[in-house]
Amino acid sequence: MKLLLSLLTVILILPATAANTDPVKASQDTVIIELNNNSKIVIITKSRADLAALENYDINQMVKDLNAQLSDSVEYMEIQDGKAYVNDDSEVEMKDWKINDDEVRIKLGGVEVDVDPDEMDDWDDNDWEDRKKVTYEADRVDKTTHHFNVDIGLNNWLENGSFPEGNSPYSIKSFGSWYVGLNSTNRTWIGGPLFLEWGLGINWYNWKLEDPDYIIQEGANEIEFNLAPATQSGQKSKLTASYINATVVPMFDFSRGRRKITSIESGGLKIKKYSRKGFRFGLGGYAGYRIGSHTKFVFKEDGNRDKDKESDNFFLENFRYGLRAQIGWKGVELFANFDLNDVFSSNRGPINTNGQNAHLTAMSFGITL
Known part of the structure; x- marks a missing residue:
């Protein structure tokens, strides 16, 4: 009711x-x-x-x-x-619960957990059996709300608008090239169905090579993808870069922020699950700064498994910027990021089949939790 x-x-x-x-x-x-x-x-x-x-x-x-x-x-x-x-x-x-000074509140995506340590000391299975569960809908729209969410997806890079050819040394294996983003996001109601999502986050690009026998190395003038020595059998080869990111995305939410809420209370444990209602979509932008990068090459040699890991800048661009699209339906939220600048600095990309520095732009897509 x-x-x-x-x-x-x-x-x-x-x-x-x-x-x-x-x-x-x-x-x-x-x-x-x-x-x-x-x-x-x-x-x-x-x-x-x-x-x-x-x-x-x-x-x-x-x-x-x-x-x-x-x-x-x-x-x-x-x-x-x-x-x-x-x-x-x-x-x-x-x-809604008011949290006391000695309680702990954890918010992740659409889940909020409150724990009262004092009450949890006496908590047992009977408390969970006697838990109070309530489901209802909230129509109220707050001017600005804050939440923490996680982007999980896959990433790749494009060369002149298409994926590198399969026999290219820098061709990426899509499955296994994970993209992870940890985001602190604010959602401000502008009016009607229009909201503005904005915030800061940290994300990681992981580009895993299709052919694990290639080693990613920093050459004298550009990034190089070189074959491993014949004595080594490559198992995995990847380049990882992390960025601190600012994002602004105008969103059209046709449910106007209405949510379905499930509340569970058991002793000192309180759990709330929020699920958005209706259809929503948005298109905005982001800008970020690189805070770290490394390569990892996992291989077998003489029957033994080993790995080499190296940290450097690998001619990566320090700044990145691009477009972000979001689309959601009820409890499902999808995202896609498209960088508008190159992954590597000017004239520092890998040499392609035409003998020129390749222009590679990053992209990622997945689900937001």
């Missing part, structure tokens, strides 16, 4: 100056409970169906919490987001 998505306000008015104000006017969706001549409980809902759903809530606990927090100097108070007053056997919406 979407009870808390409707307007539900419980107000306790104590004897004070508020007693001289006009009472809330009763209407079809307003219930006023007279406690005595000076105190009332006012319940406002959008429909009588929502009013009936109050049976699922522990009103006594609400009043106890109000009593505990009210002081002589407080004359008016509202119960805000932060506590769940749902009976154990109810399947209705829970409010």
